[in-house]
Amino acid sequence: MSAATPTVTGHDVAEIARTYRGSFLRDSIVVARRNLRRIARQPQIAVFVLIQPIMFVLLFRYIFGGAITIPGIPYVDFLMPGIIVQTLVFGAATTAIGVAEDLKSGIVDRFRALPMNRSAAMAGRVVSDQVLNLMSLVVMVVVGLLVGWRPTGTPAELALAFGVVVVFALSFSWIMAAIGLALKEPEAVQSAGFIWLFPLTFISNVFVPPSTMPPILQNFAENINPVSLVSNSARVLTTGAYLCGEDLCTDVSANVLGSLGWSIGIMVVFVPVTAWLWGRLGD
Amino acid sequence: MTAPAVEAHGLVKRFGETTALDGFDLEVPTGTVLGLLGPNGAGKTTAVHILTTLSRADEGTARVAGFDVATEGARIRSRIGLTGQFAAIDEHLTGRENLVMVAQLSGLPRDVARGRADDLLDRFGLSDAGGRAARGYSGGMRRRLDLAASLVTSPEVVFLDEPTTGLDPSSRFALWEVIREVVALGTSVLLTTQYLEEADELADDILVMNHGRGIAQGTAAELKDRVGGETIVVELSDPTALDRASDALRDIAGGELHTDPRNGRLSFPAKGDRARLAATVRALDDADLDLVDLGLRRPSLDDVFLELTGERAVADEAADDVAQPTGGRR
Numbered sequence: 001m002s003a004a005t006p007t008v009t010g011h012d013v014a015e016i017a018r019t020y021r022g023s024f025l026r027d028s029i030v031v032a033r034r035n036l037r038r039i040a041r042q043p044q045i046a047v048f049v050l051i052q053p054i055m056f057v058l059l060f061r062y063i064f065g066g067a068i069t070i071p072g073i074p075y076v077d078f079l080m081p082g083i084i085v086q087t088l089v090f091g092a093a094t095t096a097i098g099v100a101e102d103l104k105s106g107i108v109d110r111f112r113a114l115p116m117n118r119s120a121a122m123a124g125r126v127v128s129d130q131v132l133n134l135m136s137l138v139v140m141v142v143v144g145l146l147v148g149w150r151p152t153g154t155p156a157e158l159a160l161a162f163g164v165v166v167v168f169a170l171s172f173s174w175i176m177a178a179i180g181l182a183l184k185e186p187e188a189v190q191s192a193g194f195i196w197l198f199p200l201t202f203i204s205n206v207f208v209p210p211s212t213m214p215p216i217l218q219n220f221a222e223n224i225n226p227v228s229l230v231s232n233s234a235r236v237l238t239t240g241a242y243l244c245g246e247d248l249c250t251d252v253s254a255n256v257l258g259s260l261g262w263s264i265g266i267m268v269v270f271v272p273v274t275a276w277l278w279g280r281l282g283d
Numbered sequence: 284m285t286a287p288a289v290e291a292h293g294l295v296k297r298f299g300e301t302t303a304l305d306g307f308d309l310e311v312p313t314g315t316v317l318g319l320l321g322p323n324g325a326g327k328t329t330a331v332h333i334l335t336t337l338s339r340a341d342e343g344t345a346r347v348a349g350f351d352v353a354t355e356g357a358r359i360r361s362r363i364g365l366t367g368q369f370a371a372i373d374e375h376l377t378g379r380e381n382l383v384m385v386a387q388l389s390g391l392p393r394d395v396a397r398g399r400a401d402d403l404l405d406r407f408g409l410s411d412a413g414g415r416a417a418r419g420y421s422g423g424m425r426r427r428l429d430l431a432a433s434l435v436t437s438p439e440v441v442f443l444d445e446p447t448t449g450l451d452p453s454s455r456f457a458l459w460e461v462i463r464e465v466v467a468l469g470t471s472v473l474l475t476t477q478y479l480e481e482a483d484e485l486a487d488d489i490l491v492m493n494h495g496r497g498i499a500q501g502t503a504a505e506l507k508d509r510v511g512g513e514t515i516v517v518e519l520s521d522p523t524a525l526d527r528a529s530d531a532l533r534d535i536a537g538g539e540l541h542t543d544p545r546n547g548r549l550s551f552p553a554k555g556d557r558a559r560l561a562a563t564v565r566a567l568d569d570a571d572l573d574l575v576d577l578g579l580r581r582p583s584l585d586d587v588f589l590e591l592t593g594e595r596a597v598a599d600e601a602a603d604d605v606a607q608p609t610g611g612r613r
Contacts, residue, residue: 006437008398013391017361017436020390030387038375041416106371110432113335115361116388282338 022117031111031124035098036131049094049132050139053087057140060207061147068208072248073239077151080144081234082206085165085227087140088133089201092172095129096193099180103281112281122181122274126173133169137162151238161237164259168230171266178270181277204228209243226262233259286349288313288440288471289334294343296329296495303329305495307343309473311440316472318486320479320584326495327475328368331444334473335365348439361389364433368445370425371432374418378409378428381417385432403431407461423454430461441465443474447481459484479584489584493592503584510582510590513553515563518576522547531570535562553579 006013039045060079070078099122102108111121151158176193183189203213203221205228210221221228222245232242233255241248242255289311296304303326311317319327332338334347336356345352348362365371372381379400386396404413407427412420417428426446433441443462447455462485466472476482482489483503491499491506499506519528525542528549532540536551543549553559560579567574 006399006402008391008395008402011391011395013386013395013399013435014437014439016391016395017389017438020361021357022390027388030384034373034376034380034384037380038373041375105374106367106369107373109337109365109367110371110385111388112337113360113363113365114385114388115357115390120388282332 017115020115022115022120024117024120024123027116027120028123028127030116031121032128033124035125035128039128039132045094046132046135049091049136052090053083053136053140054143056083056086057143057147064207070209070243071246073241073243074148074150076144076148077239078235078243079207080140080149080151081161081238082204082231084137084140084144085168085231085234086201086206087136088165088169089172089227090194090197091133091136092129092169092176093193093197094132094176095126095173096176096180096183096189097186098125098129099177100184100186100189103180103184104186108281112278118278119271119275122174122177122278126170126177129173130166130170133166137166152240153238157237160256161234164233164237164256164263165230167263168226168259171263171270174267174270174274178274178277181274181281200225201227204231205243206231211246226259229255229262230259285313286346287311288315289317289345289347289473291330291334291345292343294330294333294340294345296326296333296338296340302495304333304340304343307492307496309490309497311471311473313471314469315487316466316474316485318482318489319473319475319492320477320482320489320588321475321492322477322588325492327492328444329495330492331365331442331473331475335363335442336360337365361436362439364436364438364441366426366430366433366441366443366446368448370429372417372425372428375416377414377416378404378420378424379413381428382432382435386435389436391436399435403435407431421454422450423457426450426454426458427461430458430465434465438470440471440473443472445475445477448477455481479588483584491588491591499587499591506584506587507582510586511552512555513579513581514550515553515560516576516578516580517549517563517567517574519547519549520573520575524572525549527570528567528572531566531572532563535559535566547575550580 057080060083061076065075065079068075102125108121153161179193180189183192203217204210204225205221210218210228213221235242236250236252236255241250243249287310289309291307291309294304294307295302307326307330309317309319309330319330321327329338333340334345334352336352336359339353347359350358352359373384376384382400382403383393383396386399387393391399401413404410407430409424409427409431412424417425420428430446446462447458450458459481462472466485474482474485487502488500489503489506490497499509517528517532519525522544525544525547529540529542532549532551540549540551564577567577
């Protein structure tokens with residue numbers, strides 16, 4: 001039995017705790033490290049996260065791709081930037097599932113009864129999930145190169161392309177964190193996290209040029225859907241061009257700034273929403 | 284006179300149509316253990332959630348360690364420990380990693396957190412298991428780890444929400460020992476339980492709760508006195524001899540003799556008169572009746588609960604359904 005006020009190497013642990021007011025950065029890192037350990041100890045998660053995008057690449061490259069013609073660009077160069085965006089957007093759904101599992105296990109109650117920073121648990125979750133996303137990104141690039149993708153951008157352009165995509169995925173992780181906190185039940189989150197991603201990523205320019213879609217869908221795919229914008233950013237930075245209508249365009253800044261604007265806008269909304277949901281979990 | 288460790292006045296909490304707390308009052312004097320006793324759905328966990336700032340009351344006020352739960356949650360969280368009904372530990376982390384994480388999130392620098400984790404693993408008999416993933420732990424080990432996690436910062440007030448629900452008896456007794464050690468340090472404890480025996484064993488004072496409010500408070504002995512005094516119980520080795528035994532004891536028991544043909548048992552109030560016990564022995568001996576058991580029985584808290592609520596308290600573990608984390612469905 002230790003004394004009434006236990007000390008470790010001369011530190012009074014009760015006194016340290018009483019004066020702790022939480023640190024966003026420090027607490028987020030502690031939580032992120034915990035999540036990374038969980039990922040490392042469940043390698044099957046990473047396997048499943050990676051298998052689906054590889055299947056998509058093979059399906060579209062070799063099954064549908066032969067029937068799709070993109071004027072002026074080999075289909076694989078059109079496909080790979082878009083499918084990387086799609087993969088990372090789907091990867092964000094793991095955030096919703098992870099949040100729901102943490103709620104179910106009771107560890108969230110543990111966190112919420114600690115003096116830690118009140119936004120750190122979600123921030124740690126979102127950041128650690130980007131490590132899975134980066135793994136997906138590396139695998140996708142390798143698979144893309146194997147199936148004939150030949151990016152022509154400079155290293156700086158490629159880095160910017162991947163940066164834009166990862167920041168977009170980060171913003172989607174915040175949406176997914178909010179979905180996880182709002183729905184709570186892992187089964188509900190499992191479907192609600194994924195279901196809307198299918199129309200979002202398919203009614204876009206990820207797989208095919210939107211010009212053949214019905215007008216309403218075409219308008220959404222070309223002018224509204226941020227997935228198209230981010231895909232075009234990745235295309236113009238990796239291949240030097242993207243499809244605008246029937247033509248090839250080469251505008252970099254509008255796409256990149258538009259993509260970052262969407263990402264920032266999503267986070268401006270969903271970081272506070274997530275914090276609000278976190279605070280109301282017990283009600 | 285120091286402020287109570289925990290005090291609550293008129294707490295009301297509704298979830299949609301359900302009123303979980305309905306004007307709930309409570310006080311835990313500093314350095315004491317209050318047992319909050321009630322069946323499933325009585326509102327025990329809701330009360331704990333409000334007092335640990337996991338949930339907000341719709342009405343009423345509460346202070347923990349001298350701070351207001353509504354406005355000073357951060358100060359409360361840095362002074363309390365919470366062990367829920369489900370072990371809130373990370374299955375994929377080792378025991379040591381769980382404790383280090385909780386310690387760091389409580390503000391301890393990494394080195395101090397590690398030292399504290401080792402101290403607690405040692406104290407809770409988990410040193411050997413400390414390097415293994417918690418998912419391989421037995422139920423009792425998980426609860427001990429969970430309890431250790433709630434004690435990382437040596438909190439002033441500890442909330443134990445049904446800490447032994449679902450444990451087998453030997454794990455339960457082992458956890459009681461650990462809880463007694465915590466109590467011996469002078470920590471104030473609010474313990475919720477469905478087990479009458481557990482409240483009797485661990486708590487200084489017991490608050491009986493039903494339908495969102497306290498219905499009686501006192502020591503175990505005081506509560507038992509409310510049901511009446513001791514009972515003389517006779518169990519015959521031959522149940523068919525019940526009628527003969529009834530005749531033999533009729534004069535002693537007066538009109539208050541209860542018989543139970545299923546197990547050959549007779550009982551009647553002792554009326555605080557020890558001579559009645561001796562007279563019973565003589566009467567049964569004269570009638571040449573063999574006994575399995577004869578004794579004075581103190582009323583159990585189960586009897587108390589039945590008396591107070593008209594409902595049987597949950598007595599068997601099979602009837603337990605473990606409450607959900609705040610994130611779960613209600």
